[in-house]
Amino acid sequence: xxxxxxxxxxxxxxxxxxxxxxxxxxxxxxxxxxxxxxxxxxxxxxxxxxxxxxxxxxxxxxxxxxxxxxxxxxxxxxxxxxxxxxxxxxxxxxxxxxxxxxxxxxxxxxxxxxxxxx
Numbered sequence: 132x133x134x135x136x137x138x139x140x141x142x143x144x145x146x147x148x149x150x151x152x153x154x155x156x157x158x159x160x161x162x163x164x165x166x167x168x169x170x171x172x173x174x175x176x177x178x179x180x181x182x183x184x185x186x187x188x189x190x191x192x193x194x195x196x197x198x199x200x201x202x203x204x205x206x207x208x209x210x211x212x213x214x215x216x217x218x219x220x221x222x223x224x225x226x227x228x229x230x231x232x233x234x235x236x237x238x239x240x241x242x243x244x245x246x247x248x249x
Contacts, residue, residue: 134170134243139213141206143220144232147176148199151227157202159223167216170208170243177201182230207238 149156157174164172180201206213213235224231 134208135240138207138209138238138240139235140238141208141213141216141220142232142234142236143204143206143224144182144234145202145204145224145227145229146182146199147202149202149224149227149229149231151223151229156223156227156229157204159227160204160220163219163223164206164216167212167219169206169212169216171206173205175203175205177203182232207240 145156151159161172177200
């Protein structure tokens with residue numbers, strides 16, 4: 132797959148405990164992105180944060196372990212593919228009963244290439 136030039140970065144902010152189809156929502160999003168043929172996905176686990184309800188600050192501090200740390204799913208691909216996946220993402224967040232936050236921003240892809248297998 133060739134991906135160079137202008138594209139979009141899609142960010143999906145959810146909680147680690149959010150679930151969709153009996154699996155973690157972040158995992159369901161990654162599998163759906165792969166199935167859809169998107170260029171790639173990365174999931175980041177946050178160490179502290181809060182969401183729209185602002186009721187709790189979730190933290191990874193040892194004395195206050197949280198089971199619902201913030202998670203960010205990032206996807207970069209062409210404008211068209213990201214636009215199509217936004218609808219899928221919204222539907223999955225609805226099914227999961229997750230509030231979440233979805234953002235997108237333009238990106239300029241300089242290099243996208245598979246690594247060498249040794």
